[in-house]
Amino acid sequence: MVPQPAVEIAVQDVAGVCIAQAAGADRVELCVALGETGGLTPPIGLVEAAAAIGIPVHALIRTRPGGFTYDAAELDVLVRDVRAVVRTGAAGVVVGALTTCGDVDVDAIAALVAAADGATVTFHRAFDVVANPLVALDQLAELGVTRVLTSGGAARAIDGRVGLKAAAAHAAATRGRVQIMAGGRIRTQHVGALLVTGVDAVHLSARRAAVDPGPAGPGGGTGNYDVTDAAMVRAAVKAARA
Structure with missing residues (x-):
């Protein structure tokens, strides 16, 4: 039997984890500052609270915005964060590291996989700027990475279907040693077309803007923030199960 495609929701708080679980998502990627930076490592208290809810939580491990080339000191922090979130109850981690050549x-990914100590490892969208995606897939499989999050090299996953199809076909030809998860500005109406490419999962934030009813000042930002939208999550899950 062919496994059912999974739906992963990127969330930034406990409320988002609860919404994703109630709406039928298979797992969550937990991060903070998603809209502003593309996502950063969540605080350990948030990981602990999220992991207690029950749905598998995969914590993003990214200490700063910008590129994906890290020096020894930065890698040391990434490794420490991987160990910390796994000890706290995260089912997996989401990582990525590249050389200056793309x-x-x-070496960095090997260290991060070792730090995960058997927890699931996802390689994030740093993959979309690698020099040779198919070679990278083989390398990541050999390193013990479970899945790759990719838009197929496009700004939006829906526009990267050729790349997604090629990655999915390559993974299938190597007995599925690594899973392919489509992600990148996905809207719920894109899900069906993306799954046709043969990917194993779809990843989306399903978020909308909210306004904090309390006062906001110069030290607290604008008072606007993102929340997980239950209707979007339900629509994505329905599309994936169709």
């Missing part, structure tokens, strides 16, 4: 940083 290749997978094999």
Whole structure:
């Protein structure tokens, strides 16, 4: 039997985890500052609270915005964060590291996989700027990475279907040693077309803007923030199960 495609929701708080679970998502990627930076490592208290809810929580491990090339001190922090979130109850981690030439940083990823100590490892959208995606897939599989999050090299996953199809076909030809998860500005109406490419999962934030009813000042931002939208999550899950 062919496994049912999974739906992963990127969330930034406990409320988002609860919404994703209630709406039928298979797992969540937990991060903070998603809209502003593309996502950063969540605080350990948030990981602990999220992991207690029950749905598998995969914590993003990214200490700063910007590129994906890290020096020894930065890698040391990434490794420490991986160990910390796994000890706290995260089912997996989401990581990525590249060389200055645009290749997978094999040594860095090996260290991060070892730090995960058997927890699921996802390689994030740093994959979309690698020099040779199919070679990178083989490297990541050999390193013990479970899945790759990719838009197929496009700004939006829906526009990267050729790349997604090629990645999915390559993974299938190597007995599915690594899973392919489509992600990148996905809207719920895109889900069906993306699954046709053969990917194993779809990843979306399903978020909308909210306004804090309390006062906001110069030190607290604008008072606007993102929340997980239950209707969007339900629509994505329905599309994936169709």
